[in-house]
Amino acid sequence: MQISNELFLRAFTDERLPRPPVWLLRQAGRYLPEYRASRAKYARFMDACRSPSFCAEVLLQPLDRYQLDAAILFSDILTIPDAMNLGLSFEAGEGPRFSKPLRDEATIRALRAPELSSLQYVFDAVSECKRALTTGDTQSVPLIGFAGSPWTLACYMIEGAGSASEFASVRRMLFQRPDLVAHILAVNTDIVADYLEAQAHAGANVLMIFDSWGGVLSPMQYAKYSLPSIGKIVAALKVRLPHTPIITFSKGAGHSLAAQSECGADAIAIDWQTDLARARSAVGSATTLQGNFDPALVTTDDATIRRTVAETWEGFDPCRRYIANLGHGITPDADPALVGALVSAIRDTGSQQICSMNL
Ligand code: CP3
Numbered sequence: 001m002q003i004s005n006e007l008f009l010r011a012f013t014d015e016r017l018p019r020p021p022v023w024l025l026r027q028a029g030r031y032l033p034e035y036r037a038s039r040a041k042y043a044r045f046m047d048a049c050r051s052p053s054f055c056a057e058v059l060l061q062p063l064d065r066y067q068l069d070a071a072i073l074f075s076d077i078l079t080i081p082d083a084m085n086l087g088l089s090f091e092a093g094e095g096p097r098f099s100k101p102l103r104d105e106a107t108i109r110a111l112r113a114p115e116l117s118s119l120q121y122v123f124d125a126v127s128e129c130k131r132a133l134t135t136g137d138t139q140s141v142p143l144i145g146f147a148g149s150p151w152t153l154a155c156y157m158i159e160g161a162g163s164a165s166e167f168a169s170v171r172r173m174l175f176q177r178p179d180l181v182a183h184i185l186a187v188n189t190d191i192v193a194d195y196l197e198a199q200a201h202a203g204a205n206v207l208m209i210f211d212s213w214g215g216v217l218s219p220m221q222y223a224k225y226s227l228p229s230i231g232k233i234v235a236a237l238k239v240r241l242p243h244t245p246i247i248t249f250s251k252g253a254g255h256s257l258a259a260q261s262e263c264g265a266d267a268i269a270i271d272w273q274t275d276l277a278r279a280r281s282a283v284g285s286a287t288t289l290q291g292n293f294d295p296a297l298v299t300t301d302d303a304t305i306r307r308t309v310a311e312t313w314e315g316f317d318p319c320r321r322y323i324a325n326l327g328h329g330i331t332p333d334a335d336p337a338l339v340g341a342l343v344s345a346i347r348d349t350g351s352q353q354i355c356s357m358n359l
Helices: 033-039 045-049 052-065 079-083 105-109 116-135 150-159 168-176 178-202 219-240 254-261 276-283 295-299 302-312 336-358
Strands: 088-091 095-098 143-148 206-211 246-250 267-269 288-293 322-326
Touching (some): 033 052, 045 116, 095 150, 116 143, 116 178, 143 178, 168 178, 178 219, 219 254, 276 288, 295 322, 302 336
Parallel strands (some): 288 322
């Protein structure tokens, strides 16, 4: 199966590119009216995720609108805790909920990794997305597979929901019973590595680990709990899939970029609180950076977007080892026209004003 646009894959090499590749976190989602129309056919979000044809359909929607250089599998990080039978549901406007969260020692000690076969629908979705990317009219771009980090999954599994208090009860457990949290992390680490490997075998070209809640930890706890479990997954995957690039994203952990680069991932995604030029000096020249426009930008206006793209890249070379993206997912209130304006501004600014000047 051929990929016609390989710019994204070339950003994982030392090659100097004519412009930076661009894709957007949550590029398929509720800000798009066509996504809302497709989604309306399913009462429950997880039922939609279980349909490979739905996943492929909504995967293509942003690619048909915008000139993007990569596609991300349509799924969710909570597929793994769901397969652990923790009773996942998504309540409208409230986000994810687990009816059987991990609250006591006996439940935690009994936790086992699910059989990979219970996640076969995800691997089927990967194959279907890959087929859709390479056989239809949409330009064929690389497919990114993904999983949540062991720590971020543990946050949802223990709390039983998203959290306005930044998972305070999970952080309390980390202080009082670090052994229990360590057990959950160990179970999650093994299954996330196997899950990502299976996505690559099903057709994913690049793998991304979302540590969306790494930043709720102190730098010391992050280095002790979240980062090592990510490092173990990267190390396992580098043995099993030496040619598959890996992106890690610990939101809110810009304090630990040098340590993150030591994990051996090919790319590190950063949030908008982290300066790109400083991130470059922290990680060195051999690690690709991805990011980091504020998702609020696609709720502003065209002129602001153009100005911000240029400002964000001041003192930074966007044409080598860099993937343009947001610093977190597009929000449902994003304006689809402004998402297009951001993609165009990135392509224009990247190719005309900066990359040619630096040649
Ligand atoms: O283009 C894409 O990126 C789509 C694929 C995708 C989804 N979720 C679809 C989705 C990806 C990569 C995710 C990852 C994900 N899911 C993360 C990590 C990235 C991040 O944002 O930090 C996290 C923390 C989750 C957990 C999760 N799933 C939340 C917090 C929510 C939102 C709940 C709400 O109602 O606001 C979801 C649901 C979800 N996942 C939606 C989509 C499009 C919306 C649900 C719907 O369509 O009904």
